[in-house]
Amino acid sequence: GSVSDMLSRPKPWSKLTQKGREPFIRMQLWLNGELGQGVLPVQGQQQGPVLHSVTSLQDPLQQGCVSSESTPKTSASCSPAPESPMSSSESVKSLTELVQQPCPPIETSKDGKPPEPSDPPASDSQPTTPLPLSGHSALSIQELVAMSPELDTYGITKRVKEVLTDNNLGQRLFGETILGLTQGSVSDLLARPKPWHKLSLKGREPFVRMQLWLNDPNNVEKLMDMKRMEKKAYMKRRHSSVSDSQPCEPPSVGIDYSQGASPQPQHQLKKPRVVLAPEEKEALKRAYQQKPYPSPKTIEELATQLNLKTSTVINWFHNYRSRIRRELFIEEIQAGSQGQAGASDSPSARSSRPAPSSEGDSCDGVEAAEGRGAADAEESGGPAAATKSQGGPAEAAAAEERGEEAPRPAEKPEPPPSGTQAPQDTDEGRPRAPPPPEGPLDGPRPVPNPAAAGEDAATSAAPGERPARARDAAPSSALPSTSAPAARRPSSLQSLFGLPEAAGRDSRDNPLRKKKAANLNSIIHRLEKAASREEPIEWEF
DNA sequence: TTGCAGTCAATATC
DNA sequence: GATATTGACTGCAA
Numbered sequence: 386g387s388v389s390d391m392l393s394r395p396k397p398w399s400k401l402t403q404k405g406r407e408p409f410i411r412m413q414l415w416l417n418g419e420l421g422q423g424v425l426p427v428q429g430q431q432q433g434p435v436l437h438s439v440t441s442l443q444d445p446l447q448q449g450c451v452s453s454e455s456t457p458k459t460s461a462s463c464s465p466a467p468e469s470p471m472s473s474s475e476s477v478k479s480l481t482e483l484v485q486q487p488c489p490p491i492e493t494s495k496d497g498k499p500p501e502p503s504d505p506p507a508s509d510s511q512p513t514t515p516l517p518l519s520g521h522s523a524l525s526i527q528e529l530v531a532m533s534p535e536l537d538t539y540g541i542t543k544r545v546k547e548v549l550t551d552n553n554l555g556q557r558l559f560g561e562t563i564l565g566l567t568q569g570s571v572s573d574l575l576a577r578p579k580p581w582h583k584l585s586l587k588g589r590e591p592f593v594r595m596q597l598w599l600n601d602p603n604n605v606e607k608l609m610d611m612k613r614m615e616k617k618a619y620m621k622r623r624h625s626s627v628s629d630s631q632p633c634e635p636p637s638v639g640i641d642y643s644q645g646a647s648p649q650p651q652h653q654l655k656k657p658r659v660v661l662a663p664e665e666k667e668a669l670k671r672a673y674q675q676k677p678y679p680s681p682k683t684i685e686e687l688a689t690q691l692n693l694k695t696s697t698v699i700n701w702f703h704n705y706r707s708r709i710r711r712e713l714f715i716e717e718i719q720a721g722s723q724g725q726a727g728a729s730d731s732p733s734a735r736s737s738r739p740a741p742s743s744e745g746d747s748c749d750g751v752e753a754a755e756g757r758g759a760a761d762a763e764e765s766g767g768p769a770a771a772t773k774s775q776g777g778p779a780e781a782a783a784a785e786e787r788g789e790e791a792p793r794p795a796e797k798p799e800p801p802p803s804g805t806q807a808p809q810d811t812d813e814g815r816p817r818a819p820p821p822p823e824g825p826l827d828g829p830r831p832v833p834n835p836a837a838a839g840e841d842a843a844t845s846a847a848p849g850e851r852p853a854r855a856r857d858a859a860p861s862s863a864l865p866s867t868s869a870p871a872a873r874r875p876s877s878l879q880s881l882f883g884l885p886e887a888a889g890r891d892s893r894d895n896p897l898r899k900k901k902a903a904n905l906n907s908i909i910h911r912l913e914k915a916a917s918r919e920e921p922i923e924w925e926f
Numbered sequence: 927t928t929g930c931a932g933t934c935a936a937t938a939t940c
Numbered sequence: 941g942a943t944a945t946t947g948a949c950t951g952c953a954a
Binding site: 555556557568569571572573575576585587656658659660661697700701703704708 | 941943944945947948949
Binding site for chain 2: 566567568569570573574579584585587588591657658660678702703706707710
């Protein structure tokens, strides 16, 4: 009966307690084929232990940055349940041990050596995760992730960065060996970690791995060894190739994908990477300011005007949106940490917190208005909340924003719901003033407000120009979005992102504000969407 | 279909 | 040489 109910009416993850998540984890493991080995023998006496392990997983992680003080109640929370033989304490202990073990093994197994040539094709025993951690017992990284308490992603990355730099260890080595990610991904992750509650299971994985690694007393040593081994291998290779002159292939040490079988088709297909010219980026940014979510038509136009492929334009928008969002997260976190103190937790709690701003540029322009309206909406959990978490924070933040240099008229985005909203955008809304150099560009000329072209102009919100600085720091709030779930676990969250309200954000606010503002557009867009559901009539203008 | 999260991997920059 | 940036891709979810 429980199964039936669960299958037909699964609760969203965020609404589940640790205990409640267990069945889903089991299902996931089962789906992944990881239950096969009796890892999680659901029934039978084994249950006890198994469950234990599952739950206990949390501990290991906790040692580290789990939100600093948080000390989540983890296991405790799960008490009831039928089987819960595991009362918190002991089970936890045993578990802890279990978990702890994992650390060491981190690199073991297949990774024992990084990529080195030798690496056997990884046997692959593990379906999904080939990485290091896998070795351990039955605990899969997924289990750890699923059961782990909220981790302080920012703190973790900070520590990792420190350890790496202090020991002169590179991101590539760390990434490939410990995280199973490439250097670029590691760099991005370390520089712009998203708050735990904003991450998907998959996205949490690297943080769990980092935490485990940090907990491993021999972590540095192991990496160092690895580094040495790599170096040796590299030298060897180098020598040999030198002699025979193999023009050589990739000295890369990492991962050998060579599966023997296929002769690596590599080269051929490689299409050259598209590199957008500054003018093109400018134009796209401008377009984004006007319409963060351009219609296909607009995209086409943009592509045509810039002489780019539509897919490039589409990708650019996707990436830009998502990156801006990420930056906002960091700001939030930083802001929080700074002021820190109490704030209760993360985003979630932060309802009223301001956002920092550190800069960024990336999104320039975007300012748009901030509209608290939007903020409100979100914050209250309103629609925004709805929008996946994501928009949430960022947007919210954006909302707060407002700043902008000169107060732009239309700034306030207002809660779109009302429909129209987006008034400003289109032309008037657009940043008329400083629109970048349109003229100069030649080829792709500065897209004269591409946005305008589109019909959807309406959607976007106010444009803002780029340098918005926004001075005011009004604290607004928002950010709440961060998802309700988070809210649920105050303990840990708190520590993570405490947000001080006041903290000096103002000072630096500007930079980011822009971004935030940009996000406003997103918010608006979404709100509109939501609104439109009810009234299909679109707001075209 | 659309948008997003997470990554990769080519480049840029330091 | 290491790290940062960023266009593109994959898989998912709504």
